[in-house]
Amino acid sequence: MPRSSTTGLPFLVRRTDTGKFCYHRDVPAAVAAFITGEVVLPWKEGIHKLEGRPTVKVSLATGDEATARVRWNRVHEQVEALVQMGQVLAAEKEQRGRERNTVQRLPVGAVGTIAAQARHDLLAEHDQCWIDPTFTSPLTGVVVRLMMNASRTASLDPVDDARRFADDLRLRDAKAALVSRRSGTLDGEIKEGEVTDPHLIAAISDLAAGRVVRLTPEQNAALTAACTTSTIPSELDLRLAENGLDLPQGHTDRRALALALLRTTVNGVEAVKARDAGAAIDTPERPPVMAPVPRPETAAAPMPLLSAMRERWIKEERPLGKQQDDNALYTGYFIGKFGDLPVDQITKPVLKDFMDLLERCPRNVPHAIRRASLAERIAWGEKPANLKQPRLARRTVNAKGLGSISAALTMAEKLGHIAVNPCSKMGLKITEADVIKREPYGLEDLRRIFSTSVYVAPIDIPISGCGSAAHWLPLLALFTGARLEELGQLLVGDVKQVDSLWCIHITDLPDEDDAADRKAWWGEKEPEKAVKTAAARRYVPVHAELVRCGFLDFVARRRRDGFKRLFPELKAYRGRITKAWSTFWARHTDEHVTKSPRKTFHSFRHLFVARLRAAGVDRDIIKALVGHANKDVTAGYGVVDGTLFPVAVLHEALQKVRVDGLELSHLHRPELIKAA
Numbered sequence: 100m101p102r103s104s105t106t107g108l109p110f111l112v113r114r115t116d117t118g119k120f121c122y123h124r125d126v127p128a129a130v131a132a133f134i135t136g137e138v139v140l141p142w143k144e145g146i147h148k149l150e151g152r153p154t155v156k157v158s159l160a161t162g163d164e165a166t167a168r169v170r171w172n173r174v175h176e177q178v179e180a181l182v183q184m185g186q187v188l189a190a191e192k193e194q195r196g197r198e199r200n201t202v203q204r205l206p207v208g209a210v211g212t213i214a215a216q217a218r219h220d221l222l223a224e225h226d227q228c229w230i231d232p233t234f235t236s237p238l239t240g241v242v243v244r245l246m247m248n249a250s251r252t253a254s255l256d257p258v259d260d261a262r263r264f265a266d267d268l269r270l271r272d273a274k275a276a277l278v279s280r281r282s283g284t285l286d287g288e289i290k291e292g293e294v295t296d297p298h299l300i301a302a303i304s305d306l307a308a309g310r311v312v313r314l315t316p317e318q319n320a321a322l323t324a325a326c327t328t329s330t331i332p333s334e335l336d337l338r339l340a341e342n343g344l345d346l347p348q349g350h351t352d353r354r355a356l357a358l359a360l361l362r363t364t365v366n367g368v369e370a371v372k373a374r375d376a377g378a379a380i381d382t383p384e385r386p387p388v389m390a391p392v393p394r395p396e397t398a399a400a401p402m403p404l405l406s407a408m409r410e411r412w413i414k415e416e417r418p419l420g421k422q423q424d425d426n427a428l429y430t431g432y433f434i435g436k437f438g439d440l441p442v443d444q445i446t447k448p449v450l451k452d453f454m455d456l457l458e459r460c461p462r463n464v465p466h467a468i469r470r471a472s473l474a475e476r477i478a479w480g481e482k483p484a485n486l487k488q489p490r491l492a493r494r495t496v497n498a499k500g501l502g503s504i505s506a507a508l509t510m511a512e513k514l515g516h517i518a519v520n521p522c523s524k525m526g527l528k529i530t531e532a533d534v535i536k537r538e539p540y541g542l543e544d545l546r547r548i549f550s551t552s553v554y555v556a557p558i559d560i561p562i563s564g565c566g567s568a569a570h571w572l573p574l575l576a577l578f579t580g581a582r583l584e585e586l587g588q589l590l591v592g593d594v595k596q597v598d599s600l601w602c603i604h605i606t607d608l609p610d611e612d613d614a615a616d617r618k619a620w621w622g623e624k625e626p627e628k629a630v631k632t633a634a635a636r637r638y639v640p641v642h643a644e645l646v647r648c649g650f651l652d653f654v655a656r657r658r659r660d661g662f663k664r665l666f667p668e669l670k671a672y673r674g675r676i677t678k679a680w681s682t683f684w685a686r687h688t689d690e691h692v693t694k695s696p697r698k699t700f701h702s703f704r705h706l707f708v709a710r711l712r713a714a715g716v717d718r719d720i721i722k723a724l725v726g727h728a729n730k731d732v733t734a735g736y737g738v739v740d741g742t743l744f745p746v747a748v749l750h751e752a753l754q755k756v757r758v759d760g761l762e763l764s765h766l767h768r769p770e771l772i773k774a775a
Contacts, residue, residue: 110155111171113162120167122157122174126182128518133185138177142170149181205344205352212386213338214359219385221367225374226382270368335360342389402441403516405434408507415510421675429503432457432473442511447521450504454527457500461488497526538697539706542760547692548573554766563683565668571653572666572680574766576700578642578756580707580725581605583700587677589665594641594654597746601641601651605726637726640750648766707756714755720744724753 110124126134131153138147138157147157155178159170335357339345346353370380409430413423433453440449456473461480464471468479480488491500505522512520540548552559553569560569568587575586585605593604641650657665672678684700692698704725711721721727723744 108168108171108175110175111159111167113164118162120159120161120164120171122155122159122171122178124155124178124182126153126155126185128153130182130185130189133189134181136181138174138181140170141173149178205346205356206389209342209344209389210352210356210359212389213342213356214363215383215386216341216388217334217338217360217363218367219383221364222370222380222382223385225371266368266371270365344389402443403511404439404441405430405445405504405507406439408442408511408516411514412506412510416506421678425499426503426506429457429500430507432500433504435472436474442508442516445504445508445521447525450501450521450525453504454496454501454525457491457496458493458527460491461485462491462495463488493527493529497529501525536697537699537701537705538695539709540692540698540702542758544692544698544702545577545758545761548688549761549763549766551687551691553687561683561687563679564687565666565670565680565683567653568666568669568680569683569687571650572677572684573700573703574645574648574650575603576703577707577758578645578753579603579639580704580711581639582704582726583677583681584675585726587666587669587680591654591657591662591665594651594665597638600746600750601646602638602746603641604638606636637723638746638749639724640746640753642753642756644763648763706758710756710758711752714752714757716752716755720749720752724749 110122111120112123113120132151134149134155135151136149138149140147140157143160149155157174157178159167159174161167161170335353338356338360346356370378374380409426412418413426418426436453436456437449456477459477459480460473461476464476464479468475471479479485480490501522505520508517508520508522511517548554553564558570560566572583572586575581576583579586581603589603589605593606595602595604645651654665669676669680681700688698708721708725711724
């Protein structure tokens, strides 16, 4: 159906946001897949590609209605030609997919019925061209496309030349077949082809520009071959398929039908030419298709279930442990509520209901019901005593809830089980109020952090602080800007000298010195190292303040005692080495530093970047130190061992990190260094 338009022209729509006009046309999904090609846009000397999508949208780049109407005409006739071609190809696919009865002889009267259908279609097609000037037959569409390809900026307003030329091709092909007693393209499967003859291309360009109507015999022959090798299928097979029949090649009845169709083509095209000359020739009624003989139905392959597509996603994408766990949790919520649905039954309304439920789900629940169903969690959260409990954030609903289902449906789309992932454009709107913006730690925050019992002799570290990790992770974050997980997974061998400067090597790749015995040391359940992105692999020089605090002495002791990991006290949970420790840090800072949700361990990273900026450090050097990707194409040139800059340059920049007013001299005492 044409999109609503106030201009009187179908598909011509004024956008409410910009006030400019566009060509907006919805196409049935079964046809859309076959609509591919280029739409020439003379006013911008460019093209718009159609790539099989169900909605055709072409900007007309003007808010003036008169100009838009002219541009609409140029776009519509080209799109209409491609749509008509798509309809033919879609019908061909449908007919080929129908059950056909292979017969030994055609039923009595079948040849006459099918020939009469063909005559009706040919004349009805000509009627449609008169009723709708933008309508083009499949073959005319081929000629138009060839004309467009040969002369992209030529005017395509009159397509009569293309129609008449296509009729000439059909008439000549049919007459030649009758004379030679061969069925020609009428009864042959044609493969894809293209125009390459430069003389022919020039002739088509002339045809497109309206300079000639008649081509030379040689050019006609070449264009005939080009057209018939582009999109014209076996008409005889299509006619048989439409009527639920099939005949083997070489059958005498097949040749009888081919003869009847050739004569019909000649008579029909000549009738069209007579009409064009003024003759009043009626279009006959179309005989109904012949009912095919019923055949046993074949069972269609069952549609895969959501759980099966999730398993396929895990097998092919190999997500990390935490991502798998989150996916299992939210997919379980979905299946628990709606069942393990076939993927084609997971619709946008179902997804909307699921997301509405997730928005009602409390973020934190007692340990006793952590494994409860989604309905049980919601019921707990809606008890009067729990109404003030925070609910799942919208970002969580989008990323983990909808994202978990989308992962499986993306795999289903990839494998062809569904045409489009229904999760597309289903995310909840995120406003500024939904985003908790992280803030850097302030001077008073840092003073409180480094005056707790973790840093004052005698050192007292809770068990949940995991020993030396509680002492060193905050210091390392303050003077490296590294992410918590990057620091927690460090190996002793990751602290090394590069160009005579001590550096911390942040990487997911094994160190050459300990790659052989890593598995024996960690055991089967220990996680591999990981970095957030490829850009996160980097060298970070050791800050002078870390040296004064005894970091290199600490590393030397670890190496001397035979440790491979810098913080072996940290134990992995759900694929993250610092998962449990981050809970300790949240409780520790809530009690001793600040309860602001905007200040977390990641605040060290924000502070690090802010200090580098304040010191006037180059933006690209900052990115290299913190492991952010540089999108400049040339930034990838000259990268060695994950760093673009020499270590000496990074070292010089890093020493500029300082927090005025923060006194850490109490951490320099030998007895404290040894205890840490």
